[in-house]
Amino acid sequence: MGQSWQEAVADKKRRQAEAIPKQWLISVPPATELTVTSIPESCGLLTDKEVLITKTEVDVLLKKLASAEWSSVEVTTAFYKRAIIAQQLVNCLTEIFVDRALARAKELDDHLKSTGKVVGPLHGLPISLKDQLCMKGVENVMGYVSWIGKYAEKNAALVDILYECGANPFVQTNVPQTLMWPETFNNVFGRTVNPHNRSLTSGGSSGGEGALVALRGSPIGVGSDIGGSIRIPSAFCGLYGLRPSYGRIPYAGAVNxxxxxxxxxxxxxxxCNSLAGVKIFMKAVADSKPWLKDPLAVRKKWDEDEYKLEDHGRGKGLVFGICWNNGVKVPHPPIIRALEMTKAALEAAGHTVVDWVPHKHAELCNTLNDIWSAGCLEDYDTVTSITGEPLIETMLAEASGEIAKTNFRPTGNASVSAYGLWQLQKAKLRLRQEYLAMWEETAKTTGTGRPVDAIISPVAPYAAPPHGMNSDASYTSIYNVLDYPSFVFPVTRVDPVKDAKKPPHKFLSEEDEDNYKLYDPKTFFNAPVNLQLSGRTQEEEAVIAMTEIVDAALKGK
Amino acid sequence: MGQSWQEAVADKKRRQAEAIPKQWLISVPPATELTVTSIPESCGLLTDKEVLITKTEVDVLLKKLASAEWSSVEVTTAFYKRAIIAQQLVNCLTEIFVDRALARAKELDDHLKSTGKVVGPLHGLPISLKDQLCMKGVENVMGYVSWIGKYAEKNAALVDILYECGANPFVQTNVPQTLMWPETFNNVFGRTVNPHNRSLTSGGSSGGEGALVALRGSPIGVGSDIGGSIRIPSAFCGLYGLRPSYGRIPYAGAVNxxxxxxxxxxxxxxxCNSLAGVKIFMKAVADSKPWLKDPLAVRKKWDEDEYKLEDHGRGKGLVFGICWNNGVKVPHPPIIRALEMTKAALEAAGHTVVDWVPHKHAELCNTLNDIWSAGCLEDYDTVTSITGEPLIETMLAEASGEIAKTNFRPTGNASVSAYGLWQLQKAKLRLRQEYLAMWEETAKTTGTGRPVDAIISPVAPYAAPPHGMNSDASYTSIYNVLDYPSFVFPVTRVDPVKDAKKPPHKFLSEEDEDNYKLYDPKTFFNAPVNLQLSGRTQEEEAVIAMTEIVDAALKGK
Incomplete structure (x- = not known):
């Protein structure tokens, strides 16, 4: 009597397609057209004003919304149309609810008109949400066939806060099955691809957000990050993206x-496409006292003194540590060039750059992997067994039979006892203590009396790789285990001339040799190249301010 | 060839006895003399000035030390002598290192003399430490025979901070084996008893601190609290004691x-004997940036605005919720009287008192117990099996064959998998979310627009019970699982007239009936009666300020 899982998927996809207004369908280019970033503006669906709106950054958008120069209805309509174009190009959306979003936009416009006041600091702004952030009455599939037809009974705490801030959550975005992959593919919605080059991954697990925001189908998106899941899509899609510390943004009421x-x-x-948007979002949420909605949220208001870098010499003469490689894999030429560009720009701006020697990065990442592995397979099986949907074993394109090596997705080891898990967690804490002590020790050599102010490092040892080839999240997950806030920012793009393949170096490991072999500038055509800046736990304000300094230096400001 | 565990204990006890200067030995009263609180001042060992010093509260002590009116050598000597008296009366100490402490005191005095400046906000103050807080070069037994002869290679982060603040850690204090008992007894140092009535427990696991500070053998002590281990000894010994939120005080480098x-x-x-001492300690540690020494320390400076109760109407017209019982056990008459006294005092001071209805307290405490139980037996066995010392199964006096019922000490369930543990932790988080939502909901009924400002509740359903009879830590452990800062304060003392046994009530549970039967004013002769005030996670500043208000109201200020 019951539906097969394939039938459940077909039904869900039909409902998703029906949620798209017919007049927003475009003529989709063939799969061989790799770069689709210009299509939203060339396809003819958007009016000139809608193009203008969707090219406007968050800080300016908010001003125009607050002054009623642009209504929330027109801003939401513009981004919704563009999000639907993005969906047709890169398959980034899950839930689509146009009427609901436009009704909310109208309410916001009416409020502003009748009271003369904005609802909050994000008044009228459409925001896209990763498919974990429950919205009351919206389906919550999160990449599991088994969750088709599961509707949220209430909003996640963060969604409530966004509503209180006047924002307009307007679409939900795609994720990988289990969320524990650095690419985005699941049995329900399929694969999200990279708009800069559709043969490359958009990254994951917030790959739907990355692809959508890169196409400016949303002014700002909310992703989640347990091992790089905000930063990898941000980097692969050329965006700004912040992984805050545990508990700085509320998680309560979301699925996971x-x-x-x-x-x-x-x-x-x-x-986000702009650094200012990231700051505005973080300040709005912190100022909303998330600890009143989530028992795990840190009771720490937005700290303007920390933003003014009171612990970092007020931003003058900063000392940045550059991590050229993590001791396991040497990054590809475009990544090294981005590090060199950043170093030169910072030195030109009067800052100091020193080498950052990685401290037991492999051990930290292996311990992290073991902690997750201790229970992950039982967790995945519990959900997938409901419908019998297959557990996805590779992110490679279906045609290929090859299994991608990955040290990101936990391998699973159901035999670990609770006591065994405690031992792993104990080892992790020791490593965190060592890392902190090592960082503090740098105060002896910086010459400023302070330790190194921030670490700049690759987000991955490559730009966005082909589907199924994103085998390494250790450059990001190191900061999850250390709980260091890490801000990804765009630097450059893969350049076939400047980033020619180099002769083989002395390989650090077998994985390093594999990584060397993967590189070819043609494969990575048009891929963005980003880096990340990492600071101390719960130092989001300073990390944002220091990333502003790096960004300005790179832009020659 | 190897020493038996009993031989190792005999050797350790011999070394401990030898660490006591012979001239500080007193004539010890017989065990039948139950109350020993006056003996330090009557035994003749202390000079008048030493009596004066040891009766002086922390805030005044620090002023006299900072002005060099009293030297650290004389203050340290006075408290050391009194601590050694306490040791002879209630068996509260583990490590004794007089020369080291006096040398440190002299250094501090010399520094003040030569520079005119104090080393820090705790300049010259002797501080006692629970036997978990490693001091470089000091033995770290922590109640385990297996750890005899284990010397700390470096200071715990908190010890480093106390040194930086100018304090003088001068003794270490007794704990129960495993730390997971609310009384204090182990195979190495034996039992710590209550100075107000030695037939009663001093509580645990920081029972050495409780007994020592109550005898004014230390101006301030540091304990630890996983289920009530600071608050229970504070309550049973008549002290002020604060359980801060996770990570507010650094734990790195301590044993556990x-x-x-x-x-x-x-x-x-x-x-501490004074509320001011607790505040001074908390502010000194928070201002020392513990997050630079412990990766788990919250990056939150001492917040003077929170201390001024900016989130609580600046302290005017507060609304307190009183938890009369937890739905499982009705507290004994002296505890109910303390709650009534507090209610009357607060109302007289212009505040409002409402009933606090416990929300799933039993479920929260059972979940907590299951989480600990998931791995505790393997943990205990790993340590005790080294020497074969027996795992302690009861805190009853050795003569009795009865096994005390306890729902505090985790029962142990080695069959729980890591995934099973995650399910318990997930259930716990749901309960925390419910509790927070329930608390927020009270804003609808307080009349202030704010939720209830703080909860006042029993610390246990009884005052200090006889040894082995402290079977319930659920009144305290509820706030460990919720992570609410909780401040214990003295209210009264068991009074044979006012606290006569009442006729049986309708029992809430079998445990409630057992608890009713336990009560007899004679059994609890002279026992202090304390309560606790609990606030929101990471709201230590406000909890301290609100406890000051309650304390002043009780004192009729």
Whole structure:
């Protein structure tokens, strides 16, 4: 009598397609057209004003919304149309609810008109949400066939806060099955691809957000990050993206995989085309006292003194540590060039750059992997067994039979006892203590009396790789286990001339050799190249301010 | 060839006895003399000035030390002598190192003399430490025979901070084996008893601190609290004692049981004869930026605005919720009288008192117990099996064959998998979310627009009970699982007239009936009666300020 899982998927996809207004369908280019970033503006669906609106950054958008120069209805309509174009190009959306979003936009416009006041600091702004952030009455599939037809009974705490701030959550975005992949593919919605080059991954697990925001189908998106899931899509899609510390942004009421894993938790954070948008989002949420809605939220208001870098010499003469490689894999030429560009720009701006020697990065990442592995397979099986949907074993394109090596997705080891897990967690804490002590020690050599102010490092040892080839999240997950806020920012783009393949170096490891072999500038055509800046736990304000300094230096400001 | 565990204990006890200067030995009263609180001043060992010094509260002591009116050598000597008296009366100490402490005191005096400046906000103050807080070069037994002869290679982070603040850690204090008992007894140092009535327990696990500070053998002590281990000894010994939120006081570098249990961690906090001492300690540590020494320390400076109760109407017209019982056990008459006294005092001071209805307290405490139980037996066995010392199964006096019922000490269930533990932790988080939502809901009924400002509740359903009879830590452990800062304060003392046994009530549970039967004013002769005030996570400043208000109201100020 019951539906097969394939039938459930077909039904869900039909409902998703029906949610798209017919007049917003475009003529989709063939799959061989790799770069689709210009299509939203060339396809003819958007009016000139809608193009203008969707090209406007968050800070300016908010001013125009607050002054009623632009209505929320027109801003929401513009982004919704563009999001639907994005969906047709890169398959980034899950839930689509146009009427609901436009009704909310009208309410906001009416409020502003009748009271003369904005509802909050994000008044009228459409915001896209990763498919974990429950909205009352909206289906919550999160990449699991088994969750088709599961509708949220109430809003996640963060969604309530966004509503209180006057924002307009307007679409939900795609994720990988289990959320524990650095690419985005599941049995329900399929694969999200990279708009800069559709043969490349958009990253994951917030890959729907990355692809959508990169196409400016949303002014700002909320992703989650347990091992790089905000930063990898931000980097692969050329965006700004912040992984905050545990508990800085509320998680309560959202759905997740591996719930109850308390040791290295996932966090929410923003992905955006502008740095200002990231700051505005973080300040708005912190000022909303998230600790009144989530018992795990840190009771720490937005700290303007920390933003003014009171612990970092007020931003003059900063000392940045550059991590050229993590001791396991040497990054590809475009990544090294981005590090060199950043170093030169910072030195030109009067800052100091020193080498950052990685401290037991492999050991930290392996311990993290073991912690997740302790229970992950039982967790995945519990959900997938409901419908019998297959557990996805590779992110490679279906045609290929090859299994991608990955050290990101936990391998699973159901035999670990609770006591065994405690031993892993104990080892992790020791490593965190060592890392902190090592960082503090740098105060002896910087010449400023302070330790190194921030670490700049690759987000991955490559730009966005082909589907199924994103085998390494250790450059990001190191900061999840350390709980260091990490801000990804765009630097450059893969350049076939400047980033020619180099002769083989002395390989650090077998994985390093494999990584070397993967590189070819043609494969990575048009891929963005980003880096990340990492600071101390719960130092989001300073990390944002220091990333502003790096960004300005790179832009020659 | 190897020493038996009994031989190792005999050797350790001999070394402990030898560490006591012979001239500080007193004539010890017989065990039948139950109350020993006056003996330090009557035994003749202390000079008048030493009596004066040891009766002086922390805030005044620090002023006299900072002005060099009293030297650290004389203050340290006075408290050391009194601590050694306490040791002879109630068996509260573990490590004794007089020369080292006096040398440190002299250094501090010399520094003040030569520079005119104090080393820090705790300049010259002797501080006692629970036997978990490693001091470089000092033995770290922590109640385990297996750890005899284990010397700390470096200071715990908190010890480093106390040194930086100018304090003088001068003794270490007794704990129960495993730390997971609310009384204090182990195979090495034996039992710590209550100075108000030696037939009663001093509580645990920081029972050495409680007994020592109550005898004014230390101006302030540091305990730890995973289920009530600061608050229970504070209450049973008549002290002020604060259980801060996770990570507010650094834990790094200390030893502990159940290391790696990340879900409901132990925290350090102060026990003191004065409320001012608790505030001074908390502010000094927070201002020392503990997050630079401990990766788990919250990056939150001492917040003077929160201390001024900016989130609580600036302290005017507060609304307190009183939890009369937890739905499982009705407290004994002296505890109910203390609640009534507090209610009357607060109302007389212009505040409002409402009933606080416990929300799933039993479910919260059972979940907590299950989380600890998931791995505790393997943890205990790993340590005790080294020497074969027996795992302690009861805190009853050795003569009795009865096994005390306890729902505090985790029962142990080695068959729980890591995934099973995650499910418990997930359930716990749901309960925390419910509790927070329930608390927020009270804003609808307080009349102030704010939710209830703080909860006042019993610390236990009884005052200090006889040894082995402290079977219930649920009144305290509820706030460990919720992570609410909780401040214990003295209210009254068991009074044979006012606290006569009442006729049986309709029992809430079998445990409630057992608890009713336990009561007899004679049994609890002279026992202090304390209560606790609990606030929101990471709201230590406000909890301290609100406890000051309650304390002043009780004192008729």
């Amino acid at each position: 995989s591996m719930e109850g894993q308390d040791s290295v938790p996932s966090v929410f954070g923003p992905l | 049981s159940m290391e790696g249990q990340d879900s409901v961690p132990s925290v350090f906090g102060p026990l």
